[in-house]
Amino acid sequence: MGYIFDSTSAVDQGADPDGKKENFYADDYAKPVVADEYRSVYVYEAPIRLWHWVNVCAVITLMITGYLIGVPLPSANGEASEWFVMGYIRYAHFAAGYVFAVGILVRFWWGAVGNRFARQVFYLPIWSRRWTSELAYQLRWQTFLERKPLRYLGHNPLAHVAMTALFLYPALFMIATGFAMYSEAAGRDSWQHAIFYWVIDIWGNTIDVHLWHRMGMWTIACFVIVHVYAAVREDIMSGQSVIGVMFNGERLFKRKF
Amino acid sequence: MGDATFYDLFRRQGISRRSILKFCGLTAASLGLPPAAAAQIAQALETKPRIPVLWLHGLECTCCSESFIRSGHPLVKDVVLSMISLDYDDTIMAAAGHQAEAIIEEIVETYKGRYIVAVEGNPPLANDGMYCIVGGKPFVERLRYACRDAQAVIAWGSCASNGCVQAARPNPTQATPVHKVITDKPIVKVPGCPPIAEVMTGVISYILTFERLPELDRQGRPMMFYSQRIHDKCYRRAHFDAGQYVEKWDDENARKGFCLYKMGCKGPTTYNACSTVGWNDGISFPIKSGHGCIGCSEEGFWDKGPFYSRLTQVAGFGIEANADTIGRTAATGALAVAAVHGGLSAVKRLRDTRQRDKDEQG
Missing domain, CATH: 4.10.480.10 (Cytochrome-c3 hydrogenase, C-terminal domain)
Known part of the structure; x- marks a missing residue:
């Protein structure tokens, strides 16, 4: 396919305001796209979209219940046998945690068998000079120093950083620390203990694991804020579908930019 | 000292056979062993020579000793102090001065590989160990010497197991738990400040009875007492x-x-x-x-304080800052950035749209 940028300055080309260069869709999801007219490309397959929305539910549940585990609700009155408030909160937390963990597993599997867009978030191509220069471009675009956005089939470099460093890696951290703490209650003969208990030993004292698990929650909370804001903003500002793509999978390039 | 069995010793002290068997039963129960183990313990006490124990004190407050001597069942107190051949323990032994210090050397020489070192407290390593001098020598040297030919080391209390108060930030004397100084001997950690008396006597009874260390968890603590949370x-x-x-x-x-x-x-x-x-x-x-x-x-x-708050304080973020303070600040910051950025984006979009309209008209 006609990816015809010269090797040095993809950024300028991508932002090419005159549209002198030939229109094309990039062969590579991570390369900028120039589109003169409405075009759409099927980017995110159904399992990715489903995973995304299941994740939304799981993460919201996990954050609310997790917050309440650290800072419990006002005390219930009456007999202990009549109440199970913390019990249900923890139950919801663990259930959502399982959904979240299984979701990540499925996501890894789909990263292996899905289309090329399914693999993008697993690592950051920090050694690629083109990628880093386009990351810098994206930062300039976000700070109003560039007039035109670069558009991508997959995640733009800045979004890519957010997905990987602020969501995926923290998510893996949350699963590891979460199951490690869960294993303490599940007991020494549980599979959770066999697989995850070593995580406790990184700190030596479980209370530190609780602390960093909570820090992880706040990291993901910050990600959610940035993610939702950026999706809405880019959907409006950069002439491509960013929200819709998570519903129908089609990346729509609205017009020449 | 000497090779007399525990049983002989107890009888000499006027303890009845009935009391001894009662103790065996209680010990077996507290160790979570089956009923038959009581007989096994009795058998061990009757036939096995006592293991010499050197009880060393480093940087510590002696709360472990205080706990130990209050071991719940009166008999246990008497028994355990006789059960092991506690040859050296500078806080409770009768001998003093050079006479006392000579015992360490004697045990190390005579019982190579057949004695146990119980350490209460830990060695400070800063300035060549000058912050804890026992018997005219830095404690760390004394510890290394005593552990050289030991069969096993028992780290009594949180000081010996993981540093405790004297190793808390900023740890000026560089107080270091025993397992980081003695790396070539099996170490049983019995943490707690102090450890529970019955846990201490239980660990010793186990080692004596079965002639092996109890099953330890990943951190080196006896599973029978430390495998579950409070x-x-x-x-x-x-x-x-x-x-x-x-x-x-x-x-x-x-x-x-x-x-x-x-x-x-x-x-x-x-x-x-x-x-x-x-x-x-x-x-x-x-x-x-x-x-x-x-x-x-x-x-x-x-x-890991404060003691009276669920969420741990995080050092470096001001007094009383915990994960929620930091997280809430970060999330508020993210929201504020999003709001300001959103405002600026709206302005930019308005200007761009107007410009485009102007371009299209012109």
Whole structure:
């Protein structure tokens, strides 16, 4: 396919305001796209979209219940046998945690068998000079120093950083620390203990694991804020579908930019 | 000293056979062993020579010794002090000065590989160990010497196991737990500040009876006493699950004996036997007395404060900053950035649209 940028300055080309260069869709999801007219490309397959929305539910549940585990609700009155408030909160937390963990597993599997867009978030191509220069471009675009956005089939470099460093890696951290703490209650003969208990030993004292698990929650909370804001903003500002793509999978390039 | 069996020794001290067997039964029960083990323990006491034990004191407060000598059943106290051949323990031994110090050398030479070193406290390493001098020598040298030919090392208490108070930030004397100084000997950690008396005597009885160290967990603590958290066996656990907490020290809930989680109880993160074995002959333990667990048997517990708050303080972010303070600040910052950025984006979009309209008209 006609990816015809010269090797040095993809950024300028991508932002090419005159549209002198030939229109094309990039062969590579991570390369900028120039589109003169409405075009759409099927980017995110159904399992990715489903995973995304299941994740939304799981993460919201996990954050609310997790917050309440650290800072419990006002005390219930009456007999202990009549109440199970913390019990249900923890139950919801663990259930959502399982959904979240299984979701990540499925996501890894789909990263292996899905289309090329399914693999993008697993690592950051920090050694690629083109990628880093386009990351810098994206930062300039976000700070109003560039007039035109670069558009991508997959995640733009800045979004890519957010997905990987602020969501995926923290998510893996949350699963590891979460199951490690869960294993303490599940007991020494549980599979959770066999697989995850070593995580406790990184700190030596479980209370530190609780602390960093909570820090992880706040990291993901910050990600959610940035993610939702950026999706809405880019959907409006950069002439491509960013929200819709998570519903129908089609990346729509609205017009020449 | 000498090779007399425990049984001979007890009988010499006027303890009846009946009492000895009773002790064996109690010990077997407290170790969670089957009934037949009582006979095994009795057999061991009757036939096995006593193991010489050197009990060394480094940087510590002697609370482990204090706990140890209060071992719940009166008989246990007498027995255990005789059971092991406690040849050196500078706080409670009769000998003093050079006479006492000579014993260490004698044991190390005579019982190569057949004696146990019990360490209470830990060695400070800063300035060549000058912050703890015992018998005219830095404690760290004495510890290394005594452990050289030891069969095993017992690290009594949190000091020896994980540093405790003297190793808390900023640890000016560089107090270091025993396992980081003695790396070539099996070490049993019996953490706690102090450890429970029956846990201490239980560990020793086990080593004597079976002539091997008890099964240890990943951190080197005996599984039989440290495999579950205080929280797992806490009698107030039902209130935790129900969501019934003490909110203030003097409130109605405190009187009702609700869960102390909100008051900073560290039971959910502390491995120890307090909620099962109890203290002072099983009379009570902190939570039973209405005060949360401070997690004294856990790694670096002194730096995991505050004792009276559930969320741990995070150093470097100001006094009283915890994960929520930091997280809330970060999330508010993210929201503020999004709001300002969103405003600027709206302005830019407005200008761009106007420009485009102008371009299209012109």
